[in-house]
Amino acid sequence: MGRARKIRIVLAKPGLDGHDRGAKLLARIFMEAGMEVIYTGLRQTPEMIVETALQEDADVVGLSSLSGVHNYFFPRVMELLREKSMNDVLVVGGGIIPDEDAAELKKSGIAEIFGPGTSTEEIVKFIQVHARQRS
Amino acid sequence: MLDKDELKKMKAAKDKWGKEILQKSLVREKERKEVFTSISGTPIERLYTPLETASLDYNEEIGYPGQYPFTRGVQPTMYRGRFWTMRQYAGFGSAKESNERYRYLLNQGQTGLSVAFDLPTQAGYDSDHPLSMGEVGKVGVAIDYIGDMRVLFKGIPLDKVTTSMTINAPATVLLAMYLAVADEQGVSYDKLGGTVQNDILKEITVRGQYIYPPKQSMKLTVDLIEYCFKNVLRWNSISISGYHIREAGSTAAQEAAFTIADGIAYVQACIDRGLDVDTFAPRLSFFFNAFTNVLEETAKFRAARRCWAKVMKERFGAKDPRSMMLRFHVQTGGVTLTAQQPLNNVVRVALQAYAAALGGCQSLHTNSYDEALCLPTEQAVTVALRTQQIVAEESGATDTIDPLAGSYMVEAMTDKIEAQIEEYLQKIDALGGTLAAIEQAFIQKEIQQSAYRFQKEIESRERVYVGINKYTMKEPPPANLLKVDMKVGETEARKLREIRAQRDQARWKKALEHLRKVSLTNENVMPAVIEAVKADATIGEICNVWREIYGEYKPKQFF
Numbered sequence: 001m002g003r004a005r006k007i008r009i010v011l012a013k014p015g016l017d018g019h020d021r022g023a024k025l026l027a028r029i030f031m032e033a034g035m036e037v038i039y040t041g042l043r044q045t046p047e048m049i050v051e052t053a054l055q056e057d058a059d060v061v062g063l064s065s066l067s068g069v070h071n072y073f074f075p076r077v078m079e080l081l082r083e084k085s086m087n088d089v090l091v092v093g094g095g096i097i098p099d100e101d102a103a104e105l106k107k108s109g110i111a112e113i114f115g116p117g118t119s120t121e122e123i124v125k126f127i128q129v130h131a132r133q134r135s
Numbered sequence: 136m137l138d139k140d141e142l143k144k145m146k147a148a149k150d151k152w153g154k155e156i157l158q159k160s161l162v163r164e165k166e167r168k169e170v171f172t173s174i175s176g177t178p179i180e181r182l183y184t185p186l187e188t189a190s191l192d193y194n195e196e197i198g199y200p201g202q203y204p205f206t207r208g209v210q211p212t213m214y215r216g217r218f219w220t221m222r223q224y225a226g227f228g229s230a231k232e233s234n235e236r237y238r239y240l241l242n243q244g245q246t247g248l249s250v251a252f253d254l255p256t257q258a259g260y261d262s263d264h265p266l267s268m269g270e271v272g273k274v275g276v277a278i279d280y281i282g283d284m285r286v287l288f289k290g291i292p293l294d295k296v297t298t299s300m301t302i303n304a305p306a307t308v309l310l311a312m313y314l315a316v317a318d319e320q321g322v323s324y325d326k327l328g329g330t331v332q333n334d335i336l337k338e339i340t341v342r343g344q345y346i347y348p349p350k351q352s353m354k355l356t357v358d359l360i361e362y363c364f365k366n367v368l369r370w371n372s373i374s375i376s377g378y379h380i381r382e383a384g385s386t387a388a389q390e391a392a393f394t395i396a397d398g399i400a401y402v403q404a405c406i407d408r409g410l411d412v413d414t415f416a417p418r419l420s421f422f423f424n425a426f427t428n429v430l431e432e433t434a435k436f437r438a439a440r441r442c443w444a445k446v447m448k449e450r451f452g453a454k455d456p457r458s459m460m461l462r463f464h465v466q467t468g469g470v471t472l473t474a475q476q477p478l479n480n481v482v483r484v485a486l487q488a489y490a491a492a493l494g495g496c497q498s499l500h501t502n503s504y505d506e507a508l509c510l511p512t513e514q515a516v517t518v519a520l521r522t523q524q525i526v527a528e529e530s531g532a533t534d535t536i537d538p539l540a541g542s543y544m545v546e547a548m549t550d551k552i553e554a555q556i557e558e559y560l561q562k563i564d565a566l567g568g569t570l571a572a573i574e575q576a577f578i579q580k581e582i583q584q585s586a587y588r589f590q591k592e593i594e595s596r597e598r599v600y601v602g603i604n605k606y607t608m609k610e611p612p613p614a615n616l617l618k619v620d621m622k623v624g625e626t627e628a629r630k631l632r633e634i635r636a637q638r639d640q641a642r643w644k645k646a647l648e649h650l651r652k653v654s655l656t657n658e659n660v661m662p663a664v665i666e667a668v669k670a671d672a673t674i675g676e677i678c679n680v681w682r683e684i685y686g687e688y689k690p691k692q693f694f
Binding site for chain 1: 254255257258260265266267268269270273274338342343344382383384470473474475507508509510583586587590593594602603612613616621690692694
């Protein structure tokens, strides 16, 4: 991709949701696509996620939720990123997220929401195109 | 078993068919694929004949229903006696809303209840804990203290229904609340029927609703099992679950193998406590998934039943046949559902329910077609319940016992899956047992590898998934999705403030102190937990007692 350094991505599971099949699968796929992956594990508060993104100097944050709490957690992560002036971090989400919610989440600054059945190739490509370029 | 002569004749006939008929056909037209495999990756032969099952000893390996090794089923009459229990997993919002849904389902002909708790309840947090934010009443009902349980079962006599509760790390607390409500209803414990999931090992490997480290969690698990077989005689004190293992990506054989491995760990833990195997083993129950491949799923259920019977008899020396019976609940496969063309899911669920019936389940939950989109709407729940009623009443699968027995394919597959289970059990033994295998992440890695393989097959279109990688179409966004009221959290928080202020403070304090004292010893905690819930202690307060004593589980991450 002509990047000076590898894309660093923090994958996170906000809230108490335990469905991590997708997150773990993507962690492996991203690694194979040449990214550096930090997976937070379960039970993350928005504060913990943003702190990890800051510490890890993440280019991308990926949020996964299948328990219906995205409307609460995703915008809160965006808010905290803005507070820390991390506006150029690309944030994407995935899970069981109804279309109308996805539209609202995008307004809050989430770049894209990937629903069930999305191919991992599509997700990888999106991140490679949209993640910030740094030297 | 076939005798040598017959075998020889049959082999000759098959070879002849292969040369004269099959080869010609293959030359004219190739088959769709070079190798056929099930969704689990198990190779499937072109044709099964008596040759593939020639070594099977009918009396030893297949036998009769209600008799060791239970391959054909755990009861002598199976569904000719009565159908499986139709049990839809449900619960959302407040206890009052869930109570209404339960009464609706019972009126629709459902025969048992299955309580879904919200995630804060499952993780042992009160509704006003910071980690509960946004989660209260979402994927299940919010239960904070006994008052909620009282409302949840209002107007439902506990001696007339059986109740299954999907609760694990804090299982002792929720069972205690149920028992306390039974006391209030004047129902004695020996009249109570139901199940608590109480299966912490699969929380650690795949489901994620753990609180304490494995060893300390196992202590609570065994406390509950011990308390039940002494006091709540008809209660299934554990539901050893393969369902979530499969959802996390395992194959059918892995699902059965890792579930049985977990079962072995629980039985061993009870024996280590000094309990006699035949006292508690009859109340152990199981919970499996059902995917759409009817043949493989039926074989899986039969293999699991046979394998467990052998494990209990041979490994643990059980004498009571009831200790050797693998009785199980089935839920159709959540991950098999697609958000695309959601009505297609009705068909998937029907096939999966059919597999559960052919496999001899004791109870069944059929998923709603809209579950890849949202929590199920009432319409979708009704279709799901009707689906299993159609399988029971119209399909014919329930009029004879284990109808696929004797199918060359299904018997060969049953054998194969049993062999795969046994191979895994040997590997796990070699690693030092189930807990050691989990600690070394062996089980988790095997499952993740299967999930990865499946994803690759879908993306390369090696495996077709209707609506995902073939037969796709543009469709309007789905309408009429269920929305859970976001205000439940606030209402629950207000209620908690009130109860904390109003309860008998002296009784509450004494009960929690007593619980702490008991928890520092090897004594069974159940009586102290019952006393604490009766004193209006909240789930968070009770679980915190153990958080302080046991510490919290923090898994290592790998992928």
